[in-house]
Amino acid sequence: MIRINFLPVKERRKEEEIRVWLFLSGFLVVIEIIALSLVYFHFKGKVKELVAKENKIKMEKAEIDTKIKGVEDFKTKKEEVERKLNIIEALAQGRELDVILLDELSKSIPYNPESRIKKRIQLKSFSKKGTLISIKGISMDQESIAFFIGNLEKSPYYKNVTLRGVTAKKEKGISYFEFDLNATVEEAQKVKAGG
Secondary structure, eight states: OOOOOOOHOOOOHHHHHHOOOOHHHHHHHHHHHHHHHHHHHHHHHHHHHHHHHHHHHHHHHHHHHHHHHHHHHHHHHHHHHHHHHHHHHHHHHHHHHHHHHHHHHHHHHOOOOOSSSOEEEEEEEEEETEEEEEEEHHEEEEEEHHHHHHHHHHHHSEEEEEEEEEEEEEEETHHHHHEEEEEEOOHHHHHHTOO
């Protein structure tokens, strides 16, 4: 007996080809999803690793910035302390010079042990601004003023001694002279070095 197939063979083949094609397409889609997932998770891990490295670098940078700021603060404080020490040293040198100037001034006042008035000059004011010195005082006679100026000029610290004025005064029956003079200070380093 002969069997006759009424279903077309071509249609069966097409259906089978479509099934195979769908299966292969589905299989490829699954493989692609798996491959893409692997790539995604790989790069996600790399990104996490890079983010962790970046955070670590930021923390190290913050620590270094803190240390740099500490060093800069230290330098600033050191400079301030050095500046203050320089000021103290300058003041100490200025004080030493002031003591020397006053000592030289007292040595320059004429002294006569045989006279009833031993010191013939009395100083009223002494001021120093920079290297300029101003001295005001009174004397019983003009000779004492001249001796005083001569003694100041002999001092290694007083230079350019100039008498600005002398005024004769009389008070309670006592005659005296008021005088005003200027001088300049010789720099202490030059005097110590020998002029």
